Amino acid sequence: MWKTILRRVLLMIPELIALSILIFLLAKLMPGDPFTGMVTPETSPQAVEALRIKAGVYDPWYVQYWHWVVRMFHGDLGMSYQFKTSVGSLILSRMGNTIWLSLLTLILSYSLSIPLGLLAGRYENTKLDKGIMIYTFVAYAIPSFVFYMLGVWFFGYKLKLFPTSGSVSVDATGTFGYLLSRLDHMILPACLQAVLSVTAVVQYLRSEVIDNKNQDYVKTARAKGVPEKTIFTRHIFRNSLLPIAAFLGYSITGLLGGSIFIEQIFNYPGMGLLFMDSILNRDYSVITALVLLYGTLTLIGSLLSDIILSLVDPRVRIG
Numbered sequence: 001m002w003k004t005i006l007r008r009v010l011l012m013i014p015e016l017i018a019l020s021i022l023i024f025l026l027a028k029l030m031p032g033d034p035f036t037g038m039v040t041p042e043t044s045p046q047a048v049e050a051l052r053i054k055a056g057v058y059d060p061w062y063v064q065y066w067h068w069v070v071r072m073f074h075g076d077l078g079m080s081y082q083f084k085t086s087v088g089s090l091i092l093s094r095m096g097n098t099i100w101l102s103l104l105t106l107i108l109s110y111s112l113s114i115p116l117g118l119l120a121g122r123y124e125n126t127k128l129d130k131g132i133m134i135y136t137f138v139a140y141a142i143p144s145f146v147f148y149m150l151g152v153w154f155f156g157y158k159l160k161l162f163p164t165s166g167s168v169s170v171d172a173t174g175t176f177g178y179l180l181s182r183l184d185h186m187i188l189p190a191c192l193q194a195v196l197s198v199t200a201v202v203q204y205l206r207s208e209v210i211d212n213k214n215q216d217y218v219k220t221a222r223a224k225g226v227p228e229k230t231i232f233t234r235h236i237f238r239n240s241l242l243p244i245a246a247f248l249g250y251s252i253t254g255l256l257g258g259s260i261f262i263e264q265i266f267n268y269p270g271m272g273l274l275f276m277d278s279i280l281n282r283d284y285s286v287i288t289a290l291v292l293l294y295g296t297l298t299l300i301g302s303l304l305s306d307i308i309l310s311l312v313d314p315r316v317r318i319g
Contacts, residue, residue, distance in 0.1 A: 016295070020069070020292055023288050023291045024064075027284045027288050028061055028064070068288070079285060081281075082277065082283045083283075090286065091286075091289060091293070095270075097269055097270040098263075098270035101190060101263075104186050105190040105194050106251055108194035109193070109201070110201065113198035114201065114205065114241075116132050116202045117201060117202040117205025117206045118237065119132065120133065120205075120206040121206040121210050121213070121240070122213075129206075132206075136203055139196050139199050142196070147195075148262055148266075152188070152266065155188055161188075162184065162188035163184060163185050165266055165267040167185050167186075167269055168181045169181045169185075185268070193259060208239070208242075212236045212240050217235060218235060218236060245305075245308050247305070248304075248305065248308050259272050260275060274290070275290050
């Protein structure tokens, strides 16, 4: 197994190289440059041009790419032209907010989707099953940004139950007050995301439960007189969760990715909001670092999902 994992990791190297080249070229094809927004009636064109020359904007793309890679291997991801700080420290400062929000969303999502999927599969074709399926179809079809905006308006402005922006209140005092304020800012966006993100898990789990209900080992257990509750909890439930384990790898690595829509709507200072701000301000160094990070996390998530699935099910072997 370890040899297979090592082989998969080595195969990721050329994939990351190709990904980095593609990201770098796409960023360079964007209109304008990081210094475009600095041009004002009071700005000297010569001063802006000197900044462009110093930054190597006019160098051939492969020269710029090589310099970028060399700096990256030395731990230097460049400077953010928008925030006037290093890209590495900027990403780290936002990463914590995203991880906590995504972790709470993940817990709420699985806490909701696993019971719903099990109930829908166990009571197939009943009113309960049909109601759960209608919910998943609506959750899948509704535009997420519309749902989030409605949630902000109703729970934030209409009922005034939760804050609608930021990650912590400026008047929070003490460690307990700080943690309570942070949790208060995360509850509404996490709940709204969890409500919409249950679709895949519920439908996969329902299908697995229905499929396992008709397997021979379940029929044999029933023929031996094993109680239905025992059959469901010890056999059907355990085997139906195996495909869900494959989602965990993507879910864990997705904790760092953040959600662009929810962070933008709630003005939540995480990775998603940083990514959008960087695109709008043509902050190339931040854009390339974030997209490369997202691509790397996707590759790691794929490997991690295969490893988790092979651990929970010995019949599966990653190749």
